Amino acid sequence: MKIRILGCGTSSGVPMVGCACNVCRSNNIRNKRTRVSAIVESADAKILLDTPPDLRMQLLSAGISNIDAVLYTHAHADHVHGIDDLRSINFMKKSPIEAFGSADTLRLIKQRFDYAFIKKGEILNNYWTRPALIAKELMSDKEDHICINGLKVEHFKQTHGNQTTTGYIFDSKIAYSTDFNHIEVNILESLKGINLWIIDCLGYDNHPTHSNLPNTLSYIKYVEPKLAVLTHMSHQLDYDKLLEETPENVFPGYDGMLINID
Ligand SMILES: [Zn+2]
Ligand SMILES: [Zn+2]
Ligand SMILES: [Zn+2]
Secondary structure (H helix, E strand, C coil): CCCEEEECCCCCCCCEEEEEEECCCCCCHHHHEEEEEEECCCCCCEEEEECCCCHHHHHHCCCCCCCEEEEECCCEEEEEECHHHHHHHHHHHHCCCCECHHHHHHHHHHHHHHHHHHCCCCCEEEECCCCCEEECCCCCCCCEEEEEEEEEEEEEEEEEEEEEEEEEEEECCCCECCCCCCCCHHHHHCCCCEEEEEECCCCCCCCCCCHHHHHHHHHHHHHHCEEEEEECCCCCCCCHHHHHCCCCCCCCCCCEEEECCC
């Protein structure tokens, strides 16, 4: 199993439009961050995490022409508004794509993008005119898990300001936690010793809806993953500087980063 970071930037992306800070002006390719997304690949499954506004370029850069399902973490614009770019994948595979999320997440996405979801009993004449998603609601019971082409996917709740986001665990080896400022201790217990934890780290400052570097590092210290990769990073974080500030098992993510777990 492997995971590719398609994007690791916060909602504005890095560089941010109009900003002239050192990170935004940096020539380091690892300081160029598109909006947060990743793709998990096992022998039989390709699972996309969110559909950010940069999705088309991310799929092209990663050479991805097929996915089996989308897992939504929540309905914020930076995680959803590339939804139309799934249309090309529908067209290539000539079938709908299952889109998983919590009841709240799917409800909020449908408020904005109802046309992208197939209605009950609806037959499509083609797979080009609009995205074709099948909404699949995740049960709230945390013991519940789903299976996508043989890959076990568990999910858990995270606090993101006044919202709840969904974290995911793939085959008990990779956990994905973007957009949170708090995770309950019983969830952290269940993540202990995991092979890889992709984790929110917005910047250095305190933030009402995101984790910052000190907070993220304390979560990592508690969970003790073999490897942790930071994501959803803002222009506060310079890649090279951050690399020096993080412990041996913690790496800043970068767009295109590929991590093999087997
Ligand atoms: Zn976000
Ligand atoms: Zn900047
Ligand atoms: Zn968010």
